[in-house]
Amino acid sequence: MKIKTALFDIDGVLTDGMVYIDKDGNETKRISFADIDAVFELKRKGVKIGFITGEDNKFSKYVQERFSPDFFISGCRDKLSCFKELAEKYKIETVSACFAGDSPKDAELLQYLNITFAPANSHEEARKSAKFITRSSRGDGVIREVAQFILNGNASEEFKDNYFRDRIGEHINVIEILHRDKAFYSSIHESAKVLVETFKAGGKLLICGNGGSAADSQHIATELVSRFFMERRALDAEALTVNTSSLTAIGNDYSFDNVFSRQVEAKGKKGDVLMAITTSGNSKNIIEAVKAAKSIGMYTIGLTGKNKECALFKASDLCICVPSASTPRIQEAHILIGHIMCEFIEKELFS
Numbered sequence: 001m002k003i004k005t006a007l008f009d010i011d012g013v014l015t016d017g018m019v020y021i022d023k024d025g026n027e028t029k030r031i032s033f034a035d036i037d038a039v040f041e042l043k044r045k046g047v048k049i050g051f052i053t054g055e056d057n058k059f060s061k062y063v064q065e066r067f068s069p070d071f072f073i074s075g076c077r078d079k080l081s082c083f084k085e086l087a088e089k090y091k092i093e094t095v096s097a098c099f100a101g102d103s104p105k106d107a108e109l110l111q112y113l114n115i116t117f118a119p120a121n122s123h124e125e126a127r128k129s130a131k132f133i134t135r136s137s138r139g140d141g142v143i144r145e146v147a148q149f150i151l152n153g154n155a156s157e158e159f160k161d162n163y164f165r166d167r168i169g170e171h172i173n174v175i176e177i178l179h180r181d182k183a184f185y186s187s188i189h190e191s192a193k194v195l196v197e198t199f200k201a202g203g204k205l206l207i208c209g210n211g212g213s214a215a216d217s218q219h220i221a222t223e224l225v226s227r228f229f230m231e232r233r234a235l236d237a238e239a240l241t242v243n244t245s246s247l248t249a250i251g252n253d254y255s256f257d258n259v260f261s262r263q264v265e266a267k268g269k270k271g272d273v274l275m276a277i278t279t280s281g282n283s284k285n286i287i288e289a290v291k292a293a294k295s296i297g298m299y300t301i302g303l304t305g306k307n308k309e310c311a312l313f314k315a316s317d318l319c320i321c322v323p324s325a326s327t328p329r330i331q332e333a334h335i336l337i338g339h340i341m342c343e344f345i346e347k348e349l350f351s
Contacts, residue, residue, distance in 0.1 A: 012102035016139025209277035270297030281310025
């Protein structure tokens with residue numbers, strides 16, 4: 001679908017988000033000549049231009065006067081709602097509109113539209129939400145890149161490559177940090193040793209998580225019950241996410257907060273281990289499961305993200321924190337951790 005409407009945030013897209021003081025002591029902001037030219041080139045090609053910004057000051061008024069955009073909304077606190085009102089009023093087709101933003105406040109609109117952009121140095125939440133990441137930094141050629149994308153028929157392979165490269169780069173960065181972290185190795189080693197001793201003593205591993213972490217729970221449990229690399233006897237591991245009757249009954253009769261803790265109470269015993277997975281570290285039902293496990297003498301291992309102030313880190317006996325705030329990157333590292341532990345356990349018990 002051809003892009004007919006291009007919408008931009010001002011602070012952090014058109015400008016770099018910085019405030020400068022001129023020789024007379026006045027506050028000002030900078031706009032790249034390349035971006036100025038790109039706005040007018042889009043207008044000449046018949047693309048309607050709009051700015052949706054939370055700013056409402058002298059500079060935003062300057063932008064409105066300088067560019068004479070087709071649409072201009074300042075002081076906007078909910079950009080998705082502002083866009084929907086704009087689209088309804090001016091009959092803008094969602095599939096023919098694009099948006100470039102850089103902050104968490106832009107995330108909803110970046111996710112809502114099919115074609116969206118975030119500058120290379122924008123906030124992580126904006127980059128996660130946008131469909132494409134520009135090679136340019138905010139205030140320095142972002143609008144020019146968006147214009148090139150639009151005027152080249154929305155088929156820029158460079159943009160697509162950059163999007164995928166950025167996500168893979170985020171993953172590599174997280175793994176590289178872990179690769180250099182001796183404390184991380186110690187945490188995995190300690191967790192795996194606890195599980196080895198638990199299985200030797202005839203104990204079991206219970207695992208719980210929500211959403212993607214529920215899938216990780218089942219994945220890790222399966223590696224131990226079936227096999228990882230070696231032909232050997234099965235190990236007693238169970239994901240507390242698989243019995244839909246239990247989950248729905250407990251959720252209905254008690255609360256969703258208790259869907260795992262109630263099962264821990266039924267299945268766990270002193271000497272067993274609970275592995276609790278939550279990327280935020282604060283999922284209520286996971287924390288309740290950890291509390292239940294500790295109350296009956298189980299050892300608790302937590303897997304979470306970059307938040308040592310979270311409830312899981314404080315509640316569990318040992319917590320492994322992945323150095324990222326991005327849920328997909330955390331989950332990718334969690335399954336790597338699970339695989340390493342499974343391989344270690346097999347070798348220690350059966351090699």
